[in-house]
Amino acid sequence: MNDYLGSSYLIWGVFPYVALTLFFVVPFIRMVYRPFGMSTRASGIFLGRDILGLATHLLHWGIFLVFFGHLAGLIGGILGWGAWVGAFFWMATLGGLAAITGSIIALARRIQVPEMRAMSQPDDYIVHGFIIAILGIAIYQALVHKIWGVSFTAAPWFASLWRFSPQPELMASAPLLTKLHVLLAFAFAAYFPFTKLIHAWTLPVNYLVRPYQVLRTAAKKFQNGWVMGCWEFKGVTDKSYMSYLAIGVLVVLGLIGLTLPGPSMDGLVQEAQATTMTAARSDAARSRPVLDGYPLYVSQCARCHGLEGQGDGPGAKSPTFAAVPRDLTAGHFQFISTSNGVASDADLRHVVVNGLEGSGMPSFSRLSERQVDSLIETVNFLWKGRPAPGERIQVPPRPATTAAMIAQGKQEYANQCTVCHGANGAGDGVLTKLRTDAAGHVIPPRNLRTEPLKGGSSPTQLYYRIAAGMPRAKDEWLMPHYANLGPERIWAIIAYLEQDILPPGQVANR
């Protein structure tokens, strides 16, 4: 929940402010006290100038592309514009590849050329370390993991910083590598003004106005005893462009964060439905502006399930997923507890809060109860022609396990389950290849010995899986339902699974 002292709040709600403050404020302080320090230390005078030229071009143009790519991703992510998020992907990947190449060449030259090595200071290496790590993680994620569209998730979180109402819960379900990428980038931003990279704030405009004026700044400083920045804002020296650039970036990011509206459902569902939904939401009293409903869906779900819920988000084909993201409009949900194969709100809620272990569907346990409710509402709107869910299957208390029960369970398993899951539960029964989900993807029976229980490992969830089965379409089953066996035999099967098939300790005692 939204605990204001929790580590996730410190990391996603406080740390970015510290980093951004350092990033924007330290350059001004340095400018006032040490104006001559605001440049790179020249290093082109040594061997390998051509190489350096190439590296510098790659690095600088790469960073430009990366920066503007991120700007596109920020705007597209907030507004729910898929094309802009796509542009972000290409610009950032190409720019990132160029920049990382430049950085690696420059670093190699620094290490290889003795004169360069002698002149290098720790920050020269640390800076390259940051650049290579930050870009490396993102490129690996984009090209190998194919985790695309994360800006739908990160942009609204970043915008919440500019609204001074940080929503750390939005980042909670982002992939680990994305979190690392973002945190490293903020750490780099905090460190940035203490390094030679501070010259970035004097670029590019001061190339047009050659900088002899630096002397004048210093002179004025002594003449007038000026207060920080007052001459600078009159545009007297080239360093003033630094102020303009810094303020410009702040204003642009601030405007984006403060003014852009969230995505809307118009056109996705019938208008009447959309209005009731919005009305219901604005009625709820709120202590702070928190993303919910369809905008929250776009931020948390669209990168996999798509903006319209068809399971075709930009990151849907990631090879890290064990199954493709479900087409929410068709509503063939598998992890259910009802008697007629139709997921209830409680079933959807269980999946959203807990995720599906090992499948790619993350857990959203940090969202507030109201936010989850609004997501379930959104899924119900996207789900076309939703049938009424049946009664929830009753789960009687679990009896204590006995040897006789395990033997009975073994017999039941051999009769009912071996065809698909195999005699030892390794997923190697005779019906291995026959099962496809509603979209036609082959879904092999689970290897119960090694693979996680996606739907949850509590005895109650296991009971639901066996009693309710796993539907693939209307009245069709990926795994049949066994409610007709009755509680005694179902508990016996669970006792046997726990004893002989599932990894030890897999069944949680909840």
Ligand code: HEC
């Ligand atoms: C990183 C990708 C990803 C994100 C983000 C994601 N999902 Fe999923 N989701 C999946 C995958 C993959 C599956 C299919 C899992 C399987 O069948 O093994 C899935 C399955 C589902 C299911 C089907 C459950 C069932 O019983 O069959 C629902 C409902 C669902 N997701 C809703 C959501 C909602 C709501 C969100 C946003 C809060 C969300 N998902 C975010 C990847 C994702």
Ligand code: HEC
């Ligand atoms: C017709 C084939 C078939 C039969 C018969 C069958 N299953 Fe399954 N079972 C499957 C498939 C396919 C999956 C995987 C579904 C998926 O990955 O989405 C599965 C998944 C499971 C899971 C994993 C649930 C989770 O949360 O991930 C359990 C547990 C399970 N089966 C137990 C059983 C038991 C016990 C029986 C006998 C009573 C049985 N199955 C009979 C096909 C079958």
